[in-house]
Amino acid sequence: MxxxxxxxxxxxxxxxxxxxxxxxxxxxxxxxxxxxxxxxxMPRAIPARVQAMGRVFDLDADALQRDRAQWVNMVETCAECPHTLECRSFLSLGDFARPGAAGFCPNSAAFRGQTAAA
The missing domain is CATH 1.10.287 (Helix Hairpins)
Structure with missing residues (x-):
C-alpha cells in the first residue's frame, strides 16, 4: 500500500x-x-518490457532510445498491445528467448530494423 x-x-x-x-x-x-x-x-513496467524485448534482439537501452520518436512509438505500441500475457511468458524464457519466436510482438519489425542498422 x-x-x-x-x-x-x-x-x-x-x-x-x-x-x-x-x-x-x-x-x-x-x-x-x-x-x-x-x-x-505510464506504468514503469511498459518501458521495462520494451527494453527486455529489445535485449532479445541484442539491443541495449541506449540503442533503443537513440531514435527518440521510434522509442516513444514502441513504448506507446507496447502500452496498447493485446499480447501482454504471451509477452511475459516469452520474456520469462530469459536467455532462451529468440527473436524468431517474437512474431506476436507488434514492435518486432522495429526491433529487427534497429538490429539491422546496428
Missing part, C-alpha cells in the same frame, strides 16, 4: 515537472507535451 502511495506521489511530481517544461525543452527531448505526459503517467 505504501509503495502505491509513493508511486502516485512520484507520478504527480513527474507530471508537474513536465507541465512546467517549455516547448524548446520538449523539442530537445524529441517528444510533444502530450507524449511526455503519457510516458510519465
Amino acid at each position: 505504501f509503495e502505491w502511495i509513493r508511486r502516485l506521489a512520484r507520478q504527480d511530481h513527474d507530471l508537474a515537472t513536465i507541465s512546467a517544461l517549455g516547448e524548446r525543452d520538449l523539442s530537445d527531448m524529441g517528444v510533444s507535451r502530450e507524449q511526455a505526459l503519457n510516458l510519465a503517467a
